Amino acid sequence: MARGRFIALFINKPSVARTARRLAKTDSDIHKGLIRIVETTAQAIHGESLRNAPKGETAGLRTGYQIDERRLKRDLQASVFNDTFYTPYQEFGTGSLVSVPPGFEAMAMQFKGAGIKEVNITPQPHFAPAIERNEPRHIKAIEKLIDKHTDR
Numbered sequence: 769m770a771r772g773r774f775i776a777l778f779i780n781k782p783s784v785a786r787t788a789r790r791l792a793k794t795d796s797d798i799h800k801g802l803i804r805i806v807e808t809t810a811q812a813i814h815g816e817s818l819r820n821a822p823k824g825e826t827a828g829l830r831t832g833y834q835i836d837e838r839r840l841k842r843d844l845q846a847s848v849f850n851d852t853f854y855t856p857y858q859e860f861g862t863g864s865l866v867s868v869p870p871g872f873e874a875m876a877m878q879f880k881g882a883g884i885k886e887v888n889i890t891p892q893p894h895f896a897p898a899i900e901r902n903e904p905r906h907i908k909a910i911e912k913l914i915d916k917h918t919d920r
Contacts, residue, residue: 788843788845789843792842798913798914798917799844801917803841805906809846809902809905810847810848813848813899816898817850820897821894822894828852828854829855832850834851835847835848836849850895856879857879858889858892860891861889861892862881863887863888864886866891869900
């Protein structure tokens, strides 16, 4: 598992985890469907991030992306992450070139420098765009699953 600071996406809401655990006990079609949806979304974000990551000399960004599905069945959680130390600096840039898309401020602030020296790296976003493209599909898939199993 990753150590230290890294760039990651995961849902960590207590209400979602409680609901997921209750569904896991039922072995219902809804729970199975949600597992497939979370797994599919994580794989899509992972794949897009890999394809769009800058291709450097060592390919560290491309080889650093991983999926952690240990909590998938119980909590409906999957994490997509890259623990390569320079990932956030490639994603958001540095110095006067920093560019953080709306909704990613908290993630980016973890990596804010102390202002001791000025290093300007142009951002090469690849993780945030993958999340932004897949989030609407993820929500739509969940809505469709719920509609299928309810009287809407």
